Amino acid sequence: QDEAGTAAIKTVELDAALGSRAVQYREIQGHETEKFLSYFKPCIIPQQGGVSSGFKHTEINEQEHTTRLFVCRGKHVVHVKEVPFARSSLNHDDIFILDTKSKIFQFNGSNSSIQERAKALEVVQHLKDTYHEGKCELATVDDGKLMADAEAGEFWGLFGGFAPLPRKAASEDDKKVEPSSTKLLCVVKGQTLPVEADSLTRDLLDTNKCYLLDCGIEVYIWMGRNTSLEERKNASSAAEELLREPTRPHAHFIRIIEGFETVSFRSKFDKWTQKTEVAVSEDGRGKVAALLRRQGLNVKGLTKAPPAREEPQPYIDCTGNLQVWRVNGKEKTLLPPSEQSKFYSGDCYIFQYTYPGEDKEEYLIGTWFGKKSIESFLAYKVYLHRNLFSRSRLLLCNWFFLVHFSFPSLITLFKLVY
Numbered sequence: 001q002d003e004a005g006t007a008a009i010k011t012v013e014l015d016a017a018l019g020s021r022a023v024q025y026r027e028i029q030g031h032e033t034e035k036f037l038s039y040f041k042p043c044i045i046p047q048q049g050g051v052s053s054g055f056k057h058t059e060i061n062e063q064e065h066t067t068r069l070f071v072c073r074g075k076h077v078v079h080v081k082e083v084p085f086a087r088s089s090l091n092h093d094d095i096f097i098l099d100t101k102s103k104i105f106q107f108n109g110s111n112s113s114i115q116e117r118a119k120a121l122e123v124v125q126h127l128k129d130t131y132h133e134g135k136c137e138l139a140t141v142d143d144g145k146l147m148a149d150a151e152a153g154e155f156w157g158l159f160g161g162f163a164p165l166p167r168k169a170a171s172e173d174d175k176k177v178e179p180s181s182t183k184l185l186c187v188v189k190g191q192t193l194p195v196e197a198d199s200l201t202r203d204l205l206d207t208n209k210c211y212l213l214d215c216g217i218e219v220y221i222w223m224g225r226n227t228s229l230e231e232r233k234n235a236s237s238a239a240e241e242l243l244r245e246p247t248r249p250h251a252h253f254i255r256i257i258e259g260f261e262t263v264s265f266r267s268k269f270d271k272w273t274q275k276t277e278v279a280v281s282e283d284g285r286g287k288v289a290a291l292l293r294r295q296g297l298n299v300k301g302l303t304k305a306p307p308a309r310e311e312p313q314p315y316i317d318c319t320g321n322l323q324v325w326r327v328n329g330k331e332k333t334l335l336p337p338s339e340q341s342k343f344y345s346g347d348c349y350i351f352q353y354t355y356p357g358e359d360k361e362e363y364l365i366g367t368w369f370g371k372k373s374i375e376s377f378l379a380y381k382v383y384l385h386r387n388l389f390s391r392s393r394l395l396l397c398n399w400f401f402l403v404h405f406s407f408p409s410l411i412t413l414f415k416l417v418y
Contacts, residue, residue, distance in 0.1 A: 003327045003348045010332050010350055029345050029371040034077045040341045042122035043080045047344045070097040072123055075115035080123055087159040092143055095120040099127050103137040105155045110143035182268055185212040190234040199270040207258055210235035218252035220265050225258045320355030345370040
């Protein structure tokens with residue numbers, strides 16, 4: 001909880017130091033967006049436990065190698081998840097990697113595709129280089145090969161012998177959320193009232209009110225420039241109530257301030273007429289700059305950040321630079337490139353991707369929360385973002401994501417860099 005709070009604060013400080021123009025994402029273990037995963041080549045594999053800090057003490061035996069079984073899914077971006085080392089974990093549809101002390105086995109389910117097998121092979125090589133210093137054997141076992149094959153026999157022997165695989169059981173990750181019709185709701189005193197209209201247009205949004213745009217798998221909170229802090233809190237609470245419905249536990253949660261709507265938000269409307277540009281006060285920026293300056297942070301450019309421009313997101317290629325920090329107590333520790341794809345479920349991380357823009361360098365900043373570090377902090381984190389951004393009036397869109405149900409834009413980054 002403490003480290004999750006520190007990660008949130010450090011992200012705000014980093015964004016302020018870069019001129020308050022960066023896009024911010026929140027990633028939670030188990031439901032990372034494909035865009036986020038694409039920044040890590042070939043994958044990220046969350047580890048059990050965490051790193052010792054002022055908040056907690058952990059003991060990790062680096063010398064002892066534990067046999068682990070992973071399931072790999074995905075043709076373009078691979079999702080890697082550790083599953084119980086048991087024959088019941090295997091199925092015909094997925095690809096599994098068995099990591100033993102002396103050999104790594106890749107088990108290809110009979111229904112898996114060539115693209116999936118190729119991506120899994122990259123993960124196998126990553127495990128060999130990262131955890132075995134490149135000194136272990138590799139073996140491929142195709143579903144259907146019996147004990148007559150030497151490597152297949154060795155593989156099945158680790159599971160106690162060959163036996164027919166069970167039919168794949170449906171899991172939470174396999175459940176697909178059915179798309180639903182988009183609904184616009186107005187938040188009045190904490191209650192949501194449907195907005196009746198034949199079609200969605202920009203004119204339906206009142207600058208003095210807050211609205212929820214319920215798209216089923218994602219919920220947008222639109223806050224008018226003239227709304228109070230209490231009204232914005234009520235709108236966020238109303239959105240959280242929608243996300244508590246059992247039919248969509250992993251829906252996205254996106255918060256937007258009037259005048260700085262994202263392309264994806266505007267695309268939900270049948271007609272979007274751009275209104276006059278909103279005048280943004282610099283008072284809040286000055287207060288935040290003074291606070292950060294007292295903390296010893298370089299805030300050059302904070303009080304004179306250029307206005308946001310209405311233009312498409314720039315293309316991000318592989319010429320940029322990726323940096324990843326692990327939150328360690330109240331500090332952040334820069335990770336070397338070899339450690340950037342090792343995420344622990346008990347820790348929080350901040351990543352920054354710097355890439356060349358038209359006139360100067362641009363930045364993409366995000367945070368990744370391990371599921372064991374965030375569970376008790378979810379409500380406080382939402383409040384912290386809302387409180388800080390409302391008081392400082394920073395020109396930010398807050399994107400809330402849950403793992404495996406992400407937008408397609410966070411995943412390409414780590415793949416390109418590595």
